Amino acid sequence: MKSIRISPRDCARRTFTVQAALALCIGFAALQAVHAFHVRMELEPAVLEIGESAELAIVVQSTDVPGEPERPNIPGLRIGGPSVEHTLSRTMINGVSEHRRFTTYRYTIIPLQPGEYTIGPLSYTHNEETVELPAKTLRVASPGDAAGTRGDVQELSDLVFAKLIVNREQVYVNEAFTLTIAIYSRGLNLGRDVSLMNMPDTGISTQPFQELRSAREIVDNHVYDVRRYQTQIRPVTAGTIRFAPELRIQILVPRDERRGRSLFDDPFFRGMMSNMEAHPFDLALAPLEVAVRPLPDADRPDTFTGGVGAFEFSAQASPTEVRPGDPITLSMLIQGEGNMDAVAPPGVRDSDRFRAYPPRLINKDLDRSQSRGRKLYEQVIIPRTDDVGEVPPLHFTYFDPNAEAYQTITAGPFTLVMQEGDPSVSRVVHADDTTADRQTRIVGRDIVYLKPAPSRWSNLREGPWYSRPTFLAVQTAPPLLVLAVFLLARRWRAMDGDVARARRYRAPRSARPGLRRAEKAVAHGTEDEFYNGLWAALTAYFGDRLNLPPGSVTAEDVLAVMTRGGLDPDNLVAIERLFAACDQRRFGAAATDPNQRHELLNEFRRLLKVCEKVDV
Secondary structure (H helix, E strand, C coil), X not given: CCCCCCCHHXXXXXXXXXXXXXXXXXHHHHHHHHHCCEEEEEEECCEEEECECEEEEEEEEECCCCCCCCCCCXXXXXXXXXXXXXXXXXXXXXXXXXXXXXXXXXXXXXXXXXXXXXXXXXXXXXXXXXXXECCEXXXXXXXXXXXXXXXXXXXXXXXXXXXXXXXXXXXXXXXXXXXXXXXXXXXXXXXXXXXXXXXXXXXXXXXXXXXXXXXXXXXXXXXXXXXXXXXXXXXCCCEEEEECCEEEEEEEEECCCCCCCCHHHCHHHHCCCCCEEEXXXXXXXXXXXXXXXXXXXXXXXXXXXXXXXXXXXXXXXXXXXXXXXXXXXXXXXXXXXXXXXXXXXXXXXXXXXXXXXXXXXXXXXXXXXXXXXXXXXXXXXXXXXXXXXXXXXXXXXXXXXXXXXXXXXXXXXXXXXXXXXXXXXXXXXXXXXXXXXXCCCCCCCCCCCCCCCCXXXXXXXXXXXXXXXXXXXXXXXXXXXXXXXXXXXXXXXHHHHCHHHHHHHHHHHHHHHHHHHHHHHXXXXXXXHHHHHHHHHHHHHHHHHCCCCCCCCCHHHHHHHHHHCCCCHHHHHHHHHHHHHHXXXXXXXXXXXXXHHHHHHHHHHHHHHHHXXXXX
């Protein structure tokens, strides 16, 4: 490989070039920012009566002081001003401090006669750049007086009324539609409490009403303040829904000053308490009907799970390199708009190739109406054999009410890389023999040291040490050890040729790691870890005890073999209860009592001893 050397002078020259280019880019961006500006025009309110005024605001955002816009001149409107407001802000962009100036020009508009006026479009020029401001519409009504249009005294119903509005008069089952209640009032002070009665209570699913932003509208040449309350309704049965609700509002009026005065009538307390009292008033609403059509039976796929709306579906499988018995997690994401609270994922069914658990809801992010958002599901599947090449495709079907047809989204199939599982493979752990180093210590040289007195005097009547029973008993240990090694080696050779026997022999030891894991989880109060440990002990023990292949240790298989072996019914029920408890917690959402976990652990220890006596 050929090496390239760069001299310090070349390196400095290249660094300077890069820095100069960077500075040029930053300078150019700053120069562009100096000349860039934004303009917007606002009108508030857009609806008024003769005698009221509106405000027109032109907001200029720039880095320097902009010029004053040209004041519009519209017949029928008196436009005064402007008053000018300046606001400064500072931001950092790519390490460069940028100052922006907001200049607001406010014009006061006083209508001289009723009608509809168009303000704009207006052109604003700054630093030789022109921006077109879109037109605004101002609606002006005749002034309201004490007398009505017929010359008689106005009734309260002329000052306040309500409307019932739906966005669709014909929908499908489970298709949501919007119901809006609009309350119109003028010259009245309404309370915040609104009661809605006599709503249909069957055949529909209703969300709580949400109050929208208040507005103003012209009705019969009068300006009304409008409050709107909106909800989403989803029909659950076909037919006709009739809405004829009753609406009760609160009208606030000043308290009667002729009543007896009390301590709270003092001006000091009037500032702390309201001087208004509420009077209930019932509003009549014109009834309306919504026709609900059933979902079509023709061309309905078998994969349809009840979703009505517009949805997106995606899925993925992990991991994809597994052995028989290893769990695979399917993550399924459903998002869109419709009956999100009732939509369900497709999932994989239990078969001779996969053991499938029910999908679980992992995350849900929906709006207040429960009709828009996303839901994430997970399903655990376990391949039973090593010839499974893929996870079958997932088909998510929903009904699109706009297209009036069923739509199907397919995700997958997902390719699997299967590794062959060998039930005879076991882990052997051994330790190397160690010997203590012996060192010779020289205690003297050239001088013959005297032997110290013996610590224990021997009795000559006992005979020599090599004739004592203890010594003779020790001499039998080596032959016995050799015999034990011979028998153990013979047993190992026999088990190498009989895999089922070897697995049956090591079954109790296979359950110990899972048991220790479950015992620690009980001590620390971790519920999920307890059931994972208990499940590992169950599958390890019965997989070796019954010589079952990986991925096939199920309650059905274990109970079938144990029944043939003559296990009594009570213990069969106990085994089934252990498997059911693990499945329910590992792939369900039910919580258990700590005392129950102690009982399950003790029950499994007892079953280990009982099952060892069963001849299978």
